[in-house]
Structure formats: C-alpha cells, structure tokens
Amino acid sequence: xxxxxxxxxxxxxxxxxxxxxxxxxxxxxxxxxxxxxxxxxxxxxxxxxxxxxxxxxxxxxxxxxxxxxxxxxxxxxxxxxxxxxxxxxxxxxxxxxxxxxxxxxxxxxxxxxxxxxxxxxxxxxxxxxxxxxxxxxxxxxxxxxxxxxxxxxxxxxxxxxxxxxxxxxxxxxxxxxxxxxxxxxxxxxxxxxxxxxxxxxxxxxxxxxxxxxxxxxxxxxxxxxxxxxxxxxxxxxxxxxxxxxxxxxxxxxxxxxxxxxxxxxxxxxxxxxxxxxxxxxxxxxxxxxxxxxxxxxxxxxxxxxxxxxxxxxxxxxxxxxxxxxxxxxxxxxxxxxxxxxxxxxxxxxxxxxxxxxxxxxxxxxxxxxxxxxxxxxxxxxxxxxxxxxxxxxxxxxx
Numbered sequence: 001x002x003x004x005x006x007x008x009x010x011x012x013x014x015x016x017x018x019x020x021x022x023x024x025x026x027x028x029x030x031x032x033x034x035x036x037x038x039x040x041x042x043x044x045x046x047x048x049x050x051x052x053x054x055x056x057x058x059x060x061x062x063x064x065x066x067x068x069x070x071x072x073x074x075x076x077x078x079x080x081x082x083x084x085x086x087x088x089x090x091x092x093x094x095x096x097x098x099x100x101x102x103x104x105x106x107x108x109x110x111x112x113x114x115x116x117x118x119x120x121x122x123x124x125x126x127x128x129x130x131x132x133x134x135x136x137x138x139x140x141x142x143x144x145x146x147x148x149x150x151x152x153x154x155x156x157x158x159x160x161x162x163x164x165x166x167x168x169x170x171x172x173x174x175x176x177x178x179x180x181x182x183x184x185x186x187x188x189x190x191x192x193x194x195x196x197x198x199x200x201x202x203x204x205x206x207x208x209x210x211x212x213x214x215x216x217x218x219x220x221x222x223x224x225x226x227x228x229x230x231x232x233x234x235x236x237x238x239x240x241x242x243x244x245x246x247x248x249x250x251x252x253x254x255x256x257x258x259x260x261x262x263x264x265x266x267x268x269x270x271x272x273x274x275x276x277x278x279x280x281x282x283x284x285x286x287x288x289x290x291x292x293x294x295x296x297x298x299x300x301x302x303x304x305x306x307x308x309x310x311x312x313x314x315x316x317x318x319x320x321x322x323x324x325x326x327x328x329x330x331x332x333x334x335x336x337x338x339x340x341x342x343x344x345x346x347x348x349x350x351x352x353x354x355x356x357x358x359x360x361x362x363x364x365x366x367x368x369x370x371x372x373x374x375x376x377x378x379x380x381x382x383x384x385x386x387x388x389x390x391x392x393x394x395x396x397x398x
Contacts, residue, residue, distance in 0.1 A: 014084030017232030025348030088112030132365035156286030188247030214384035
C-alpha cells in the first residue's frame with residue numbers, strides 16, 4: 001500500500017467525457033475533507049486519440065499525455081489508475097495494471113461481458129492492490145441522506161421502490177454508431193445507465209433477489225457509421241453507410257428485493273428532453289423519500305407529522321447536515337448547490353483514501369464483486385425478456 005509519506009501518482013486512461021471527470025476529481029481530492037491524504041501527483045492521461053489526451057492533460061494540469069494504456073502500465077512511477085474507456089477493454093487493462101502492482105478504479109459497467117466481469121472479480125480476490133468501481137451516485141449527498149433515513153428506520157418497513165434513468169443522448173437517428181451501440185442485449189441502456197439505477201436501488205433499499213416482467217426494445221435499429229473517433233455522446237462526422245444497433249435503447253422490469261420489497265425500473269437513452277434523468281422514489285409504511293438528478297442539490301422527504309394538516313413532501317436543501325457536504329464544498333452553506341463533478345471528487349478521494357490507508361477514510365468504493373453483481377442482475381433482466389417476462393432469480397450476495 002502507498003504510505004502517507006509518499007505522494008500518490010495517478011493516471012487516467014481515457015480522455016473523453018467521463019475520463020475528464022475522473023481527471024478533475026483527482027485534481028481536487030486534497031481540497032476536500034481536510035488533511036490526511038498524501039500529496040497527489042497528476043502524472044498522465046492516456047488516450048489513443050493523442051490530441052484529445054493532450055488537451056485533457058493541459059486542461060486538468062497533468063504532466064503528460066500518453067498514446068496508449070500500455071504506456072501507463074509500463075510507467076513504474078504511477079501508483080493508481082482510472083480506467084475510463086470502452087467496456088470491452090476494461091478486463092485486459094485491469095489485468096495488466098494489477099499485474100504491474102497498480103491500484104485500479106474502473107468505470108461502470110465492470111466489463112463488456114459477464115465472462116469478463118467474472119474474471120475481473122476473480123482477479124480482485126487475488127489482488128494485493130485496491131480495486132474499485134465508479135458508481136458516482138453513491139457519493140450524492142441527497143442519495144446518501146435517503147439511504148441513512150432507510151437504515152435508521154425512519155421510513156418504516158419499505159413498501160415500494162420506483163426507479164428510472166431516462167436520458168436523451170441517443171434520440172438523434174443521425175447519431176454515430178459508436179461502441180455504445182455494439183454488444184448484445186443488456187449492453188445498451190441497461191449497461192450504460194441501468195447499472196447506475198440498479199446500484200442506487202441496492203445501495204438504498206438492499207439486495208435484489210429476482211427480476212420479472214422484463215422488456216427490451218430498440219427505437220433506432222440502424223445508425224450511420226462514424227468517419228472518425230467519437231467522444232462521449234457527442235455528434236461526429238458520419239458516412240452514408242448504416243450499421244446495425246446491437247443492443248437496447250429502452251428497458252423496463254420489476255424486481256423483488258430480498259426483504260420482500262417490490263421495485264419497478266425503467267431505463268432509456270431515447271427519452272427526449274431528459275439529459276440525465278436519474279430519479280427514484282422509495283416509500284415505506286411511515287415515510288417517503290425521492291431524488292431527482294436534475295435537481296441534485298435537494299431531495300424530497302415526507303413522514304407522519306403529528307398534525308395531518310401539514311403533512312406532505314418537504315424539500316430538503318443540501319447543506320452541511322447531509323453526507324459529504326460538510327468539508328466537501330468551498331462554501332459550506334445550504335443552498336449553494338451540488339454537482340456531478342463533486343461526486344467524482346468524493347469518489348476519487350474515497351479511492352485514494354483506500355490506497356493511502358488514511359486514518360478516517362470516506363466510505364469505501366464499490367468493488368469489482370459489487371459491479372459483477374450488477375451485471376448479473378442485468379443478465380437476469382435479459383433472460384426475463386427472452387422468456388416473456390418470466391421471473392429469474394439473481395445470485396445471492398456473496
């Protein structure tokens with residue numbers, strides 16, 4: 001493990017949208033939650049698109065840009081690495097980094113296939129380094145506060161969970177056929193954004209035991225082939241030639257949790273007007289809470305107040321009384337906002353807390369094993385969709 005006397009040298013593999021979020025997170029880790037973390041050296045950003053990597057390195061203050069992930073593996077001065085590239089590349093990169101003795105924070109979903117995910121979870125079991133997965137919504141002050149309400153029993157016995165993640169990044173039929181549209185059922189909207197709402201559901205309400213009633217559909221079956229690299233969800237020059245979309249644009253299913261709680265889920269990348277619409281509502285016999293990522297600096301809470309005339313959902317504004325907020329923002333006052341970028345900073349800090357072995361770390365990151373479980377749930381959803389919505393059991397938590 002890295003000692004507190006030695007700076008931690010970090011690198012990011014992938015200079016696109018999410019890669020830059022990781023890069024910014026590492027840059028900010030020592031500005032939050034006080035002292036305790038060693039100095040952080042911003043060593044490198046690697047991307048096969050050299051110009052993109054160079055631009056990201058310049059913007060976020062990294063020492064250099066590298067043309068390949070192999071160059072990161074071969075650099076003995078780098079201690080910890082974020083993997084933020086196409087899902088099918090996660091396994092070979094993670095295996096090489098772990099073999100080189102480097103700590104790994106991998107973006108979700110864990111891998112491009114269940115076979116690769118299982119291999120990565122097995123790799124983790126034998127690793128002598130920190131391995132973690134980027135479920136950034138676990139770092140949301142609002143979501144973490146709702147989890148605390150549930151764990152303290154303040155909603156009573158849970159009776160219903162309803163979650164959705166609706167986005168519009170794939171509504172344009174002229175959008176390029178990037179890697180996001182390749183892979184079999186379950187690797188589309190379910191893997192890309194469904195993994196987040198499934199993890200958030202289990203984070204708040206406990207393990208899912210089975211799924212049923214699943215339905216997958218593709219609204220845009222063919223897309224134009226790109227003429228060059230595609231960055232994130234951005235538009236790009238395309239050819240007149242069309243290629244087949246291999247995975248789902250939308251999905252819905254019902255889940256039964258181990259507690260007996262019933263949940264309903266829907267995800268879509270073709271939901272017009274919703275740029276980042278993660279939302280969930282959790283109700284119990286004594287209260288209710290709801291979160292909307294489009295309003296990330298607040299959540300709704302309702303409970304059985306003594307006077308029925310004043311009962312109803314109350315807007316809880318994020319402030320120092322919520323998890324992560326105190327010490328996590330420059331202006332520690334309610335109403336100053338919260339953002340996705342903050343979540344990436346808290347995630348990076350939690351990862352490096354684990355790497356450095358600090359005395360009072362943030363809650364630990366999700367593991368490869370946690371992310372394998374999410375993929376097993378996704379595959380159970382796919383199996384349910386192939387059997388006219390039949391119930392499919394999810395492997396129990398290890």
